[in-house]
Amino acid sequence: MKTKNILISGLLAIVASTGLASGAAATESYYGHPAFASVSGQTSIPVGHAEFCTRRPAECSPTLGAIDHVKLTDTLWDELQLVNNHYNISITPVSDMDLYGVPEFWTYPVNGYGDCEDIALAKRAALIERGWHPSTLLMTVVRQANGEGHAVLMVRTDRGDLILDNQDALIKVWNDTPYTFLKRQSQAHAGQWVDIIDNQGGSVTATAGY
DSSP states (O other): OHHHHHHHHHHHHHHHHTTOOTTOOOOGGGBTBTTSOEEEEEEOOOHHHHHHHHHOGGGSSBOTTOOSOBOOOHHHHHHHHHHHHHHHHHSEEOOHHHHHSSSOOOOOOBTTEEOHHHHHHHHHHHHHHTTOOGGGEEEEEEEOTTSOEEEEEEEEETTEEEEEETTEEEEEEGGGSSOEEEEEEOSSBTTOEEEEEETTTEEOOOOTTO
16 A cells, blocks of 8 residues: 555656646646647558557557547556556566567567567556556557667556556656657557657657567
């Protein structure tokens, strides 16, 4: 219980620093606040996700009844913590090259092993099973400080866009992470992606496997 309270307090402090009132529902007027990532037009789908969609087309279709964000209640915050912690602890990070002998292969974790996008996919599927709307759970590609690509799950809430990351036990608002954000899934279509306008670097188009 103590850990939970610390995490919630930390999140609320971050959100408060952006000018969003604690507990206030986000509306269109909030966009432009740094707690919410802005996007530009449609962009290329990551190669690994394109191949994933070929294998699992039902998971990459237009999103019916898409919503902009979810209102983050205490119960939903607990679910985010539970799912994030479960997969961060239970899945051992291993590269696609070591697992499959290829540079990039997006899939669900197998036998307790997977890389960043596999873990993010598993978190997304688990939250959808719990009733979260797919349009609020977006696979996202970022660039780390060392220049390497990385995948996380962006969760769109009225407290801001939250990041579930296998490299960090804490769930943080997107702009409180050390990454440059490149692109994410479209909320309207799970098989399409849009560029993210990063506050620090503008709209960045990813290359290579991302």
